[in-house]
Amino acid sequence: MKRVPFKRVWALALALSASSLAATLPSRAVLSGTCCPGAVWTPDSQALLFLDGPPARPTTGIYQVSADGETVTRRFSSVAFFSPKLRWAVRPGTGENTVIERLADGRRFTLPTRGGDVTWTASENRLAFTRSDTAGNFDRRATRVFAADVFGSPRQVATLYGGGISGWLNENVLLLNGKRSPGNRDRELFTLDTRTGARRSLATALSFRGVSVSPDGSRVIYYVAFDSAARNGLWLRPTSGGTPRKLDAFGSYRWRDARRLLLIPLRADGSPHVLREYNVGTNAWRTLGDLGDQVRQGDWNVSPDGERVSYLSARDGNVRVVELP
Known part of the structure; x- marks a missing residue:
């Protein structure tokens, strides 16, 4: 029987156990109280936008919380589909036409989207x-x-x-x-x-x-x-x-930038979700760490600058932010 070199066995063991050896990535809660699924990053990566209203907030609107969780302000007083760079508001009507408004000057035009984005x-x-x-x-x-x-x-x-x-x-x-x-x-x-x-x-x-x-x-x-x-x-x-x-691989994935992909492998055993990164150029994976938590219903996003991840905690329903390695 051919003997397998010890170094090869050790390398394979390290690869297979990478997820279990992952360090927990520090995170902070920026929104609490299970208010805000679907939070998304602002174009400058400095804050998260979320929909909220009474009783937590005085009025219904689109609010933003800073990435450190220190400041919450109302960003938009009306609810609409907003473009990724927040230059346009898409406001569906009750019929065929949808109003597209340029936020810089309020200029508008209509498209027959039947209420779609x-x-x-x-x-x-x-x-x-x-x-x-x-x-x-x-x-x-x-x-x-x-x-x-x-x-x-x-x-x-x-x-x-x-x-x-x-x-x-x-x-x-x-x-x-x-x-x-x-x-x-x-x-x-x-x-x-x-x-x-x-x-x-x-x-x-x-x-x-x-x-x-x-x-x-x-x-x-x-x-x-x-x-x-x-x-x-x-x-x-x-x-x-x-x-x-x-x-x-199999799991939930998001682009970090044009050459790096983030993936959270499926964990059916209820253990903390692990964040992995794939480099397109080198065709190589690395484990960034685990969240010490699970993401609820695939609700997570990467900031546009690729420096942070936000996710909805399955443990307590809070929106949390992780600084990426």
Whole structure:
């Protein structure tokens, strides 16, 4: 019988036990009282926005708490969909039209989104939205994709079935997923240049879950389940085409920046959630530490500067902030 070198056994043991040896990352509660699921970071990474109202706050509105938890102020007196850079408010009406308001000067225009939100480019000078049939099985339901410049007229750029918008890759190119015809089994993940109509197919599968575009638009990560063994799993794929990479992991994930991905592996035993980081360039994982807690219902976010993580505590319902290594 061939003897396995001790060093190799030791290295394997260290790798397998990395999560159990992870140090607990210090965190602080910035909101308490189970008030505020769904808190999101402000564009400058200095505060978190959350929806609240009576009895905890005098009036209903969008409030913000500083990242150190010291200061809470009301940021917006009305409730709306706000763009990622907080330049626009999307205010649905009771009919076809939705009002888009530029917060800097109050200038407005309308789009026929039927009350839905819009998807912004990084510059927030262009947007896209969908209009879907309201009856029938979702897998066979037609969804029409529209793109527009701000203050411009929308133009239909695609029709797909059982899918929608996954994000913008740049100012012109959308990432979409859906079926080409209602009777198809598989969905397609593809890019679409909204100016020229050029289309590139990236992958096909029964369905795509957790589709997330990297901040620079160069990569997309997604999960495939209940398909063939060759298709199932967590996939990282260049949006320009090229060879995809299957990651040996399963859990909840967020981009930290264009080259680093954070992942919380599934822990079915109720033990604290561990935060891991994947480096796209080196194809290597490292364990940052555990939270000493679990995240409730996948409610966690990375600050835009990649320096902090906020999460809703499963233990006490507080919103907590962790400084990342």
